[in-house]
Amino acid sequence: MARLSPDNTILAHEIIARYPKPKSALIPLLHLAQEQDGYVTDEAMRHIAELVGVTPAEVRGTGTFYEMFQFEPVGRYLINICGTMSCALMGADDLMHAAEETLGVHAGGTTDDGMFTLHRAECQAACTEAPCLQVNYRYRFRATPDDVRTLIDDLRAGRLDGEIPPHGTLARTRQHIPADRGVGAVDPDDVTGPPAWVTVDADTSQGAS
Amino acid sequence: MSAETYAWAPGFVAGDRPRIVTSRFEYEDSYTLERYLATGGYEGLRAALGRNAADVHEQVRSSTLLGRGGAGFPAGIKWGLTPEGVFPRYLVVNGDESEPGTYKDRLLMERDPHQLIEGCLIACYAAGLSQCFLYIRGEMALAQERVGAALNEAYAAGYVGRNICGTEFSVDIVLHWGAGAYVVGEETALIESLEGNRGMPRLKPPYFPAAIGLYGQPTIVNNVETLANLPFIAANGAEAYTSIGTETSPGTRMVAVSGHVKRPGVYEIINGTTTFRDLLYGEEFCGGIRDDNELKAFVPGGGSAPWFLPDQLDLPFEGRQVGAAGSMLGSGAIMVMDSTTDIPAAALTLTRFYAHESCGKCVPCREGGTWLMRILERIVAGDGTTEDLDLLLEVGGSICPGDMPHAASADLGLEATPFPYKMTTICFVGPSAYVPVHSALTLFRSEFESRVAPVRPRVRIPVTAAGGGA
Ligand SMILES: Cc1cc2nc3c(=O)[nH]c(=O)nc-3n(C[C@H](O)[C@H](O)[C@H](O)COP(=O)(O)O)c2cc1C
Ligand code: SF4
Ligand code: FES
Numbered sequence: 001m002a003r004l005s006p007d008n009t010i011l012a013h014e015i016i017a018r019y020p021k022p023k024s025a026l027i028p029l030l031h032l033a034q035e036q037d038g039y040v041t042d043e044a045m046r047h048i049a050e051l052v053g054v055t056p057a058e059v060r061g062t063g064t065f066y067e068m069f070q071f072e073p074v075g076r077y078l079i080n081i082c083g084t085m086s087c088a089l090m091g092a093d094d095l096m097h098a099a100e101e102t103l104g105v106h107a108g109g110t111t112d113d114g115m116f117t118l119h120r121a122e123c124q125a126a127c128t129e130a131p132c133l134q135v136n137y138r139y140r141f142r143a144t145p146d147d148v149r150t151l152i153d154d155l156r157a158g159r160l161d162g163e164i165p166p167h168g169t170l171a172r173t174r175q176h177i178p179a180d181r182g183v184g185a186v187d188p189d190d191v192t193g194p195p196a197w198v199t200v201d202a203d204t205s206q207g208a209s
Numbered sequence: 210m211s212a213e214t215y216a217w218a219p220g221f222v223a224g225d226r227p228r229i230v231t232s233r234f235e236y237e238d239s240y241t242l243e244r245y246l247a248t249g250g251y252e253g254l255r256a257a258l259g260r261n262a263a264d265v266h267e268q269v270r271s272s273t274l275l276g277r278g279g280a281g282f283p284a285g286i287k288w289g290l291t292p293e294g295v296f297p298r299y300l301v302v303n304g305d306e307s308e309p310g311t312y313k314d315r316l317l318m319e320r321d322p323h324q325l326i327e328g329c330l331i332a333c334y335a336a337g338l339s340q341c342f343l344y345i346r347g348e349m350a351l352a353q354e355r356v357g358a359a360l361n362e363a364y365a366a367g368y369v370g371r372n373i374c375g376t377e378f379s380v381d382i383v384l385h386w387g388a389g390a391y392v393v394g395e396e397t398a399l400i401e402s403l404e405g406n407r408g409m410p411r412l413k414p415p416y417f418p419a420a421i422g423l424y425g426q427p428t429i430v431n432n433v434e435t436l437a438n439l440p441f442i443a444a445n446g447a448e449a450y451t452s453i454g455t456e457t458s459p460g461t462r463m464v465a466v467s468g469h470v471k472r473p474g475v476y477e478i479i480n481g482t483t484t485f486r487d488l489l490y491g492e493e494f495c496g497g498i499r500d501d502n503e504l505k506a507f508v509p510g511g512g513s514a515p516w517f518l519p520d521q522l523d524l525p526f527e528g529r530q531v532g533a534a535g536s537m538l539g540s541g542a543i544m545v546m547d548s549t550t551d552i553p554a555a556a557l558t559l560t561r562f563y564a565h566e567s568c569g570k571c572v573p574c575r576e577g578g579t580w581l582m583r584i585l586e587r588i589v590a591g592d593g594t595t596e597d598l599d600l601l602l603e604v605g606g607s608i609c610p611g612d613m614p615h616a617a618s619a620d621l622g623l624e625a626t627p628f629p630y631k632m633t634t635i636c637f638v639g640p641s642a643y644v645p646v647h648s649a650l651t652l653f654r655s656e657f658e659s660r661v662a663p664v665r666p667r668v669r670i671p672v673t674a675a676g677g678g679a
Contacts, residue, residue, distance in 0.1 A: 086473075125315045136350075
């Protein structure tokens with residue numbers, strides 16, 4: 001598949017409608033494309049450009065700034081081993097070594113069977129649980145080299161399929177704003193006065209500069 | 210005294226202290242609406258909605274709640290910086306937590322998303338903000354799931370959206386998620402990213418987001434932990450809040466202590482009075498250095514903070530005193546190095562981080578950060594020369610001209626140089642690449658000197674042999 005599927009296109013429209021300006025939906029839509037195909041395809045970027053009303057070059061320009069977006073196929077499992085200070089102090093190098101040895105690739109590489117891509121990552125906001133890693137952005141805390149080897153075995157054997165979805169899938173519970181409950185996004189140019197609960201008096205008494 | 214660690218909140222240690230933002234962490238289902246309502250949830254919002262917006266704003270101002278994202282700016286004052294009569298105004302929640310060592314916002318989002326949602330609502334009500342964007346770091350899949358589920362529950366129950374709790378107050382909270390870029394945590398870069406652009410910081414002043422932010426409108430950017438404090442303040446009053454902590458640092462703070470301690474963890478501590486010694490050695494906190502080793506150095510406030518030595522252990526977790534002593538509290542993250550630590554290698558892990566995360570907009574950061582990293586790499590690999598040490602300082606000086614803040618050391622006969630520094634870059638990423646280099650080199654120069662060789666004379670390769678030719 002390449003363009004967003006019909007279901008994903010519906011979802012894309014729902015996401016775009018939440019923002020006062022459609023371009024704000026770019027990053028969420030790039031994630032949607034990556035979830036669909038495992039990486040961001042050129043066709044998906046063209047589709048997103050149409051949906052958001054910008055040029056494909058703008059979509060690529062934004063997308064390439066962000067590390068999570070892959071523009072070439074990667075493994076079904078992306079293993080990110082943290083190498084920033086707290087993890088480094090607690091033995092991150094040993095984890096990386098174990099992963100490289102088990103997978104037979106260096107950091108940055110993908111295994112021949114297309115199952116695993118290994119990356120050296122930066123701080124994952126779990127520093128007290130160092131050394132740590134993520135597989136498709138799911139954590140493993142206080143990991144040992146043995147844990148890394150077991151993890152790779154388990155992933156290969158499909159034992160973690162329920163817990164760890166294929167690369168690209170982030171939140172499996174999505175936000176949904178019910179039509180009868182949402183306020184709806186308004187283009188800032190169409191807003192003239194203060195919101196209903198702010199009386200102009202109260203606003204002035206805030207002593208705004 | 211208890212210091213129980215909750216298996217479902219990895220890293221979190223409760224202890225026997227007043228808790229404001231982690232009060233529900235002991236419940237395994239703390240992230241559900243049911244548990245939230247059973248433990249006083251949304252009462253702060255109801256209390257706020259019963260008063261006029263200006264009064265709620267005043268209450269937060271008098272609580273002196275300080276921003277927890279790094280700069281420590283009082284939230285109530287920030288909300289007052291929006292220009293009068295300009296609407297719409299937005300709230301952008303900074304849940305991009307990526308500063309090395311920092312681990313608290315993710316816990317707050319995963320463990321108590323409703324508390325954050327309630328905090329967002331109170332902020333919107335008080336400051337007249339009509340839409341809220343909750344920006345969660347891309348790599349935090351579980352936090353995105355938990356906050357998404359909580360928002361769905363809150364919408365269905367009438368706490369978010371149109372006519373909240375049957376009042377005129379209507380506001381949408383939109384969950385937004387990033388895609389991996391540390392610099393996007395900087396508030397103007399966060400706004401650029403939310404507009405669908407590359408996440409590069411904007412030049413400021415003259416324009417702070419409170420005046421010109423998202424879509425050019427007044428925008429309040431607040432950290433997750435900052436907002437998570439609001440339900441307590443709204444429900445219990447500013448005095449209940451200021452009765453904890455000190456005058457300049459009221460309330461509590463979440464602090465992550467990582468590295469070479471016996472019990473690394475996230476602790477909610479009393480602000481302003483708890484000392485670094487309490488945190489590192491106290492039985493209710495980390496219980497000492499691993500293997501009872503000696504403490505060598507620690508980073509007191511996230512990877513961007515100048516390093517401290519055992520000399521500074523008795524300082525309290527209080528911004529002004531820590532600033533005068535040559536560092537900063539930043540995002541509440543302490544990283545501890547014991548006597549076995551290879552200091553140049555440790556500094557490299559941080560410098561590499563900031564060099565890697567440079568957005569490339571300013572030359573001193575883009576070029577300087579990479580230079581610092583390369584020089585450190587060759588020193589650590591044993592290929593450095595004596596000249597490299599001066600080169601590190603020279604390159605650093607192009608990012609941060611003038612005196613750099615550093616700690617005092619009795620052994621080295623050093624006096625403290627207070628925080629902050631001067632800088633030639635738009636944001637703090639550039640200087641942050643230099644800070645660990647400067648700290649390591651100032652406090653542990655001998656470890657560098659023992660690793661570098663004097664400059665070798667150049668090998669001369671004459672084009673023709675002397676006396677040869679013709
Ligand atoms: C390079 C850089 C990274 C930052 N990263 C974060 C971050 O991840 N989370 C955060 O809340 N603030 C971060 N900040 C601080 C924000 O710019 C901003 O000051 C903060 O979100 C304001 O919220 P507060 O007033 O509630 O603290 C960062 C600042 C800089 C310069
Ligand atoms: S200091 Fe670095 S990260 Fe910050 S704006 Fe300049 S180049 Fe970008
Ligand atoms: S240093 Fe590895 S999670 Fe923070």
